[in-house]
Amino acid sequence: MKMSSRAGYLWALLSGVFLALSFPIPGLSILAWCAFVPLFKATDGAAPGKAFNLAFTAGLAGYAGMLYWVNIVMTTYGKLPLSVSFALYMFLCAYLALYPAVTLWLVRRGENAGISALVSFPVIWTGLEFVRSFLLTGFPWESLGYSQYRTLPLIQIADLTGVYGLSFLIALANVVIFRVLLSVSRKGATYPVRGLIALLVLMALTVAYGFGVLSRPESGPEQQVLLVQGNIPQDVKWDPAFQESTVATYERLTRLGCREPGTLVVWPESALPFFFQAEPVYAARVRALAAELKSPLLTGSPAVEKEDGLVRYLNSAYLISPQGAVVGRSDKLHLVPFGEYVPLAKLLPFVNKMVAGIGDFSPGKSAVPLQTDGARLGVLVCFEGIFPEVARSYVAAGANVLVNITNDAWFGRSSAPYQHLSMMVFRAVENRVPLVRAANTGITSAIDSRGHIDGMTPLFEEATLAAKVHPGKGGTFYNRFGDVFAILCLCGAAVCAGYPLKTSAKGKTKKK
Template sequence: MAVTAPESTATDDTPARRRRNWRPWLLRLALAAASGFVFYLSFAPRPLWWLAPIAFAGLGFALRGRRLWGGLGYGFVFGLSLYLPLLTWLQDFLGTEFGPWPWLGLSAALAAYLGIGGALATLAARLPGGPVWMSLVVIATETPRTWWPLGGFPWGRVAFSQPEGAYTPLASIGGAPLVGFAVVLTGFAVPALVSRLRTPRRALLPAAGVVVPVVAGLALWPTIGTGAQTGSLTVGTVQGNAPNAGLALMDDSATIRANHLAQSDRLAAEIHSGAVPKPDLVVWPETATQMAAGVDPGVDQAVADLGVPTLIGAIYRPAGGGRVQNSEIVWDPRSGPGERYSKQELVPFAEYVPARAIAQWVTPFVDDTSDMQPGDAPAVLDIAGTRVATPICYEIAYDHVARDAVDLGAQLIVLPTNNAWFGESEMSYQQLAMARLRAVEHSRAVVVSATSGVSAIVEPDGSIQRSTSEFTAASLVGRVPLRDTTTLSDRLGAWTEYGLVGAALVAVLAGVVVRLRTRRASAENTTRATGAG
């Protein structure tokens, strides 16, 4: 007698089955989180640039076979694990009494871009050569977050983890976008390679994705020039130091000014005694003093004592009133102030406050500060017989600022900055890494002059000639080459970025078409099977 077996109790709805279905999801989530943290570890001050492609390999495994919403979630978790530790210097700035909300909010906003990148990458993954298109999509998300919202925030771009190493020379070809694309491609090609190892012919393309970016970067190293082409310049920096006080630094402008006048006096004494070579140019850091209409007897005397043209970083109030500007002023030891460059890319909620009625909930600056006026001229000045690019502070994170100046003939890049706000954090080293990448991108030496460190003299190949420690009073004097070569990156300009973004958009649209066709074909097959049954 045949007995009909009862229906199995181990259906898809049983607790045991549900637990098994959750395990892959949790493992992927843990992998995305761990990979994001590994990516953070690739950033300065650690010289672990090679961790970046490993991090994207981990993200690639987490995204493999996922759909849109899964990609969004894993990408967001990856981004959050990157930005939360990368931006802890915001807490050093604001202090514990202000709370973690600005730090958490900014980290989440930036992570959302990587979430969108992860989601759209799952569409591009359906195309032949999926890792290439996925990499384009992820790098394309860096473009909108560079300018939106509120002027954007380029911190944490993939390329900024690569101030040295195999990928760095690619900056001379396609700038930060190409460097970032190469890093991500190496990582994303790894899961595809692993899945095809048993079929060597099918593994050739992903193997090329892993190897070619690294080989291309290494092959370009001999082309990175460092020699002087139009002479050289002896440059000095003035690092006067500042109190390590975070937000309280707002009330210490007089101390910062006094410190920089004192350090200028010490540098002048060293010059006159022959302890250091006489510079052709001295650079003060960003906002080292405040002045109205270029009138400042103390700075006049300090520059006269130095006896050389000096770039003075100042909060500058124009004649006749008006909003102040964050400026670098050419100061001659005999004739006084001359040309001036004012910062174009102002920091939201610090140098200006958008939507003040709303912003008072998230920023301490609403009641105590007024908005600065952005500059509208390129970051280039003529001083000491040299055309000099003068991006100020975090303008070094924006591609166009240094590039526009080099296009106008700048032979040297100087970076005045005030990082005293951020304590003994990684912020200064992260910014120095950007300066090192820009040196290779434009084939120019870079001189970083920081209020409290890290000041540095960077060679055109991104190597550091000399540097200072944080929160010390110090000066650097070094010889730097002047160069007028135009890299391919400079000649292509923003077109490299536009090309990568355009290709990413095409990949996403093509991925949507493939997905719709696959769904339609699946539905038709189901209909046929049902009819046949």
């Protein structure tokens, strides 16, 4: 019996709800494995155009539920009217919804040409996820595989395939589950024997690999780390009148938490809301604190430099030695559009940044690890932690500990800080190095090289987190060769897209 149009869209909406619920919060990761089953039911036998519309609906619902916090950023800190904020939010969700829409359109075209969805859906979905990671500066926020960040035996394959291996596996499972249910409920439907065998084999290999990695204890010297969460309100952060209280807060928390000389102390992104390199009084106090505690101290602060007569502002991290000397600076490489700079500013003179305090930032030039006595630090500043290639470049350059300094105050008490953290887990596993994270308002945490989260601070509270990490060795397949698996999937997607055109052309030739 043919499904009504209204019922089809209700099934599509259910897929969107399942997809949103798969990610933090609430993080019902099990739903990811069947999130697309209602959508497959809605699009079963549908024309490609209809499948596009239904999948767009599912994607719109899913991303709207996942990214609702964008409105908090735009209304609270961007000072946009709610109507304007909502319009921009829906525009972003509509852009992201195009990816599942195009995927289902290509899958249905492929099925009409004889390509099974068991092949086409996981390949196309994964390939387009990869495209989303770099197109229009990239927005790989919560790719499908990130939903499993707590399932340690599954995520270990990220050191081979990145997060895309998990996305592929989940996408394949959705098709198999739908085909199994269809074979039970519909007379004459074929049981997906080969698809089920392929899924079970891949799952078994993934889990076996994961348990093999988890059974190997971490080795090597330990590095004591103290992560400091100052909880400085965003609305006063850049007010010069609060500089004294800001510095005093970080001094107090650091003295209370640092019990052992040589402990690596990490303060968050822009913990010092002034130009550290040009501020004599407060900068001297911070250097003196490192010398007093006999511990290296990493802190976020903007930087300024002149190049060819032009002034460049950078979002940076400074490393201070246990002797109180500044021994290195790391500059943010991947900037936040509309947060740290305005894309196409000359064409959009009416658009302003949402971050107050400084003019447009410029990106850093290269990934340069910062050297301490116990570790070589690759610093990921806020948003750039969601880009695997940035973490890879630091580890390839010699970093054996990744440090994510961030200010997630923008997100309020929403799901976004938890979603942000979930992606950091994969940076550690992909490169087999620990990742420590200091966030202004939380979530501050430490993650070992197998993705285990060792402590999480509460949101919007002053806190410190002490942890011990084992600097990693890197050298994983993913670190050396990057997104080979995702690129292969993208090539497979291109084949799936081109094959129906080829068969259509052959059909026309035969008719002639």
